[in-house]
Amino acid sequence: MNSALPARSVAVVLGTRPELVKLAPVIHRLGDATRLIHTGQHWDDAMSGRFLQELGLPRPEVLSSIGGTSRAVQIGRSLEQLDALFTGDRPAAVVVQGDTNATLAGALAANARAIPLVHVEAGLRSHDVAMPEEHNRVLVDAISDVLCAATPENRANLLAEGIGADRISVTGNTVVEAVRRHLPGAGRRTALLARHGLVRDRYVLATVHRPENTDGPATLRTVLSELAALATDEVPVLLPLHPRTRARVEAERLGDLLAGVRVLEPLGYGDFLALARHAALLVSDSGGIQEECTVLGRPLVVVRRSTERPESMADFADLVAPGPELGRLARLRLAEGDRGLRRLAALPSPYGDGLAAERIARLVASAAEPTGPAESAGPAGSAGSSPALAA
DSSP states (O other), rough: OTTOOTTHHHHHHHEEEEHHHHHHHHHHGGGEEEEEEEOSSOOIIIIIIIIHHHTOOOOOOEHHHHOOOOOOHHHHHHHHHHHHHHHSSSSSSSEEEETTTHHHHHHHHHHHHOOOOEEEETTOOOOOOOOOOHHHHHHHHHHHSEESSSHHHHHHHHHHHTOOOOGEEEOTHHHHHHHHHHHHEEEHHHHHHHHHHHHHSOOEEEEEEOHHHHHHHHHHHHHHHHHHOOOOOSSSSSEEOHHHHHHHHHHOOOOOGGGSSSEEEOHHHHHHHHHHHOOOOEOOHHHHHHHHHHHTTEEEEEEESSOOOOGGGTEEEEEEESSSHHHHHHHHHHHHHHHHHHHHHTTTEETTOOOHHHHHHHHHHHHTTOOOOOOOOOOSSSOOOOOOOOO
C-alpha cells in the first residue's frame, strides 16, 4: 500500500500511550513512510518505551520539556518544536489521533504550514465543556483536511457542525485491530491468571486516572471506597495503579483505602487485555476501555460525568458519577453472572469490522499526494459487523 510514499514522508504525531495503541495498526500499514514523533506528554522509558517495543513501533523523535507541565505549556512547547521540525523537514502529510494535547499541537503545526492533516477518530463528542479533551477534538476536527470517523454517529456529529461530507470518511476504529492483534493466546492468558491466583470470570479489573476522579481528594476517596466495598474473597478487585493516581493517593494520605483491593503495577497492553478478557466486570474512567470492552465482550462501569462514546452504552457499559450508584450498578452487572457474559460475547462491537487501519492508510496516502484531498477509502461496514472475541 505504501510503496508510492517516500520513506519518513508522513509525520505521525502522538504523545500518550493510548495514542500508541490506536495508531499502531496505521503505522504498521504505512511502514517506512512513517516518521513517528512523540511529544513526551506521557513519556518515560519504562512505560512508553515498553509500549513501543510491545506494539512493534519504531523509536520516535521525542520532544523535550513537555511531560508534567500544564495543558497550555504542553501545547505551546509542542507546537514550537513541531513547527521547527516541519520547517526543516516538511512532511507530505501529518496524522493525529483522538483528543490529547499532543493531537491539538500536531494539528496546529500542520495547519500553520499548510500540510495536509488527517485526524483519526474524528467526530467524538461528549458535549461536556468542562472536559479539556472536548475542546481539543472540536478544534482539530475544524482544521483537518481528512476526518476519519470511527462510526456513523461520529460522522453525524461532524455534519451537524457544518463540516463538509467530502472531508469525512467512516473508517471504523483501529481499536478492533489492536485488540485482536495484541490479546495473548489462551495459554498465556491461563498462565497469567494462575500467576495472580485468579479464576476466570470471578474478579473485577479497575483503572482510575482521569483528573476528574483523582485531583479532588473527596472524589478519589469515594471511588476507592466503592471499589474496596465491591471486593470479596470470591471476587477480588484488581487495581493497576496509574502513576498519577498513586501520587494523589500518597499526597492525600489515602493509602488505607487500597487495603481492600489488589494493587498492581501498571500493566503492558497485552497483559491488560488478557486480564480484561476474563474479568467478570471492568470499572474504569478510560476512554479506550469503553471501546476495548466491546471487542472483548466484557461489561464495564464507566466512572465519569460524561462520555464521548455513547455507542458502548447501548449494551456493554453503564455511565455513572462517583458515589454509591457506582457500587449499585457494578453489583447489578455482577449479578448477571455467566448468562450476562455469554450475552455480551455474542454481540458485535459497534466500532467496525477490523479493517480501519487499511482504510485510514489509503486516505493518508491520498492526502499526501500533491493533487490534494483524499479519495473515499470505502465503507467501514455496518455498525456491529465485528463480533466480540470468543473464549
